[in-house]
Amino acid sequence: xxxxxxxxxxxxxxxxxxxxxxxxxxxxxxxxxxxxxxxxxxxxxxxxxxxxxxxxxxxxxxxxxxxxxxxxxxxxxxxxxxxxxxxxxxxxxxxxxxxxxxxxxxxxxxxxxxxxxxxxxxxxxxxxxxxxxxxx
Amino acid sequence: xxxxxxxxxxxxxxxxxxxxxxxxxxxxxxxxxxxxxxxxxxxxxxxxxxxxxxxxxxxxxxxxxxxxxxxxxxxxxxxxxxxxxxxxxxxxxxxxxxxxxxxxxxxxxxxxxxxxxxxxxxxxxxxxxxxxxxxxxxxxxxxxxxxxxxxxxxxxxxxxxxxxxxxxxxxxxxxxxxxxxxxxxxxxxxxxxx
Numbered sequence: 001x002x003x004x005x006x007x008x009x010x011x012x013x014x015x016x017x018x019x020x021x022x023x024x025x026x027x028x029x030x031x032x033x034x035x036x037x038x039x040x041x042x043x044x045x046x047x048x049x050x051x052x053x054x055x056x057x058x059x060x061x062x063x064x065x066x067x068x069x070x071x072x073x074x075x076x077x078x079x080x081x082x083x084x085x086x087x088x089x090x091x092x093x094x095x096x097x098x099x100x101x102x103x104x105x106x107x108x109x110x111x112x113x114x115x116x117x118x119x120x121x122x123x124x125x126x127x128x129x130x131x132x133x134x135x136x
Numbered sequence: 137x138x139x140x141x142x143x144x145x146x147x148x149x150x151x152x153x154x155x156x157x158x159x160x161x162x163x164x165x166x167x168x169x170x171x172x173x174x175x176x177x178x179x180x181x182x183x184x185x186x187x188x189x190x191x192x193x194x195x196x197x198x199x200x201x202x203x204x205x206x207x208x209x210x211x212x213x214x215x216x217x218x219x220x221x222x223x224x225x226x227x228x229x230x231x232x233x234x235x236x237x238x239x240x241x242x243x244x245x246x247x248x249x250x251x252x253x254x255x256x257x258x259x260x261x262x263x264x265x266x267x268x269x270x271x272x273x274x275x276x277x278x279x280x281x282x283x284x285x286x287x288x289x290x291x292x293x294x295x296x297x298x299x300x301x302x303x304x305x306x307x308x309x310x311x312x313x314x315x316x317x318x319x320x321x322x323x324x325x326x327x328x329x330x
Contacts, residue, residue, distance in 0.1 A: 094281065
């Protein structure tokens, strides 16, 4: 599993398309899923899960916090080469709204778990990737 | 040695900072041939006020994480210069968590330094120096709250500005500055061993 992180609009998905072109082409049945509309139970076959933070938010809105990581873990198990992409949303003033605060915190904790599992973790800034972790 | 640890919310920076100060303590023990039984006090300076259920829960979570690491907790919401840590010249370690709360307390609390006509950045710097003079190693946790570039109200922008200045002051003083990104430490500053 590859974990791509970075601020919004930093070109993370394009980076994934460029760097992992072959991987994405080989798995024609693999799809690029968007956090905003992917089914909450998550499909069995996934190539890229983009906007992971939005998926986490939707799960929280549905009161399904405890299912988030198990769902992601199942995706990893079924798709060892899956690419997860998330915005780094924890870098601003702590929000006054309780849900927004909780959302930021949970997203951070989930991302810590994903980082632990990741074979490779890359932060993308203005389209340029810096490798933060590489499993030997 | 002074280590400054930063990171976004939920990034795992506290956990990293705790393990780091414990590692520094054990390294010190080894370097000075102290046996495992000898006590090296490791203070956890907590700056967060418990004012509602959420902060109580947050503090509880941190307490549970610290259990078994032999920390001695001291609550100090403002004025670090009031801390008396060193006893009879014995070595001690300090973990301070966290700067973003300390700055808010100094700015807005009734006993904060602003109410007493002090400059926040230099007042906090004096407090840190006061702690440093009493300890062998110190780890300070701060926070990334100014990096999303959103438009906030004037009060919040003022807070961000002061926190940013405090962070710059700390980074200048520090031997190491580390950003923890989802549990992974990335060195922003690493001085050669002096």
